[in-house]
Amino acid sequence: MIEVERLEKSYGFARALKGISFAVQKGEVIGFLGPNGAGKSTTMKILTGYLLPSGGRATVAGHDVVAESLAVRRCIGYLPESTPLYGEMRVDDYLGFCAEIRGVPGGKRKAAIARAVELCALQRVTGKNILELSKGYKQRVGLAQAIVHEPPVLILDEPTSGLDPNQIIEVRKLIERLGQEHTVVLSTHYLQEVEKSCSRVIIVRQGEIVADGTRQQLIDKLPSGGLRLSVRGPEPAVLAQVRELLPPGTPVQVVERTGTALELRIELGTATAPVDEALARLIVKNGWDLLGMVRERASLEDVFRSVTQSASEAAHA
Ligand SMILES: Nc1ncnc2c1ncn2[C@@H]1O[C@H](COP(=O)(O)OP(=O)(O)OP(=O)(O)O)[C@@H](O)[C@H]1O
Ligand SMILES: [Mg+2]
Incomplete structure (x- = not known):
């Protein structure tokens, strides 16, 4: 599609932009x-035809963004970073205007507006001037104008920025x-989104692509991270035997001591050896209590930080 x-x-x-390449499939x-x-x-x-590239090319639904800018705009709905809404216009008039300039035929405009209003839950404000609306409603009007001509492609630049948690x-x-x-x-800058x-x-x-893949693919590329181990047992013996079992040099840290219980964090790094079972057996064999064992799970935030920080920034963090 793109x-x-x-x-x-x-x-x-x-x-x-320093020569980026990517493709987006339909759906x-x-x-x-x-x-x-x-x-x-x-x-x-x-991509939306509002800016000319200095080099390279891009197509949307088979149309070149420079040579066929009008065709591209018809098949794209675009919510820019700062939505250029016409404040003095009523919501319904504005959506009608957007439908018209994007080529929705006169007979179908009313239904197109009704659909956008319904999808964006704008029923309460269709008769109001855009100027009078709260930021969240303005954002919804921005989304409604992006979908009013039923484009197959939506380009949304930070659609939830500046909204309150409910509106988000x-x-x-x-x-x-x-x-x-x-x-x-x-x-977006909201990774949960x-x-x-x-x-x-x-x-x-x-200006360069540093990661491209599903969330899981990107997370899988990160070092596997840490293992949290809670044990009740004599600290010196526990530490000595755990260290002995792990590959030499594996960092083991005592995170917390509660009475005779220890919480350890073992940095596994990129090691893939299945140490979990061996650790469990070691603890049981010694008659200590195994209170818990969990793998720390990497998140998209970890991926973001690892690919967007330079080595020196990462070291600092
Ligand atoms: N009209 C402009 N004139 C000069 N430089 C610009 C202009 N627009 C963007 N830039 C520069 O191009 C670079 C990329 O800007 P861009 O707005 O695409 O970033 P962005 O990823 O959208 O950032 P943000 O998360 O802050 O929205 C930045 O260094 C910016 O200062
Ligand atoms: Mg931006």
Whole structure:
């Protein structure tokens, strides 16, 4: 549905995009992530025909974003970073205007507006001026204008930024619903949003793609992390025997002592040896109590940090 090949963009001497390539299949919901200034909005503006690339090419539904910009705009719904709404217009008039300029035939406009109003839960405010609406409602009007012409592709640039927690949940639900029928590229700084609604994640940093895959694929690439072990037993003996069982040099840390119970954190790093069972047997064999054993699970946040921080920043963190 979307093909991006070696896309470049320079603003003067600043290279905002350094030749990025990716493809989005029909029905995918892509979380487009990256630190501030990474090039997310720039990519989205090029895909939607609002900005010309400096190099490379991109197509949406087979249309070139430069040569066939009008065709591209018809098959895309775009919610820009700062929504340019016409404050003095009524919500229903504004949606009618958007439907018209995107080529919805006169006879079908009313139904198109009703559908967008229903999907974005705008029934209460259709007769109001956009200016009078709260930020959350304005954002919903922004989403409604993006879907009013029933485009197959949605490009949403930080759709939930600046909303209160209740509104975030509302807009997130709406995006999940839209994701069932549309191909979506969604930029956000809220990683839970991506965990919930995106089938794939693309992470950009300084104009380059540094990760592309499903959440699980990206997490699997990280070192396996740590193992938390709770044992009741004599500390010196427990530590000595646990260390002996693990590969030499494996960091073992006492995280907490409660009475005679110890909580240990074992840094497994990239080691894949199944130490869990061996540890359990060791503890039982010695007659100590095994109170708990859990693997620390990496999150998308760990992935984000590992690919967007430079080595020195990571060391500092
Ligand atoms: N109109 C412009 N003129 C000059 N430089 C720009 C312009 N727009 C963006 N840039 C620069 O291009 C780079 C990428 O910006 P972009 O807005 O695409 O980042 P972003 O990933 O969307 O960041 P954010 O998370 O802050 O929205 C930044 O260094 C930014 O300063
Ligand atoms: Mg941006």
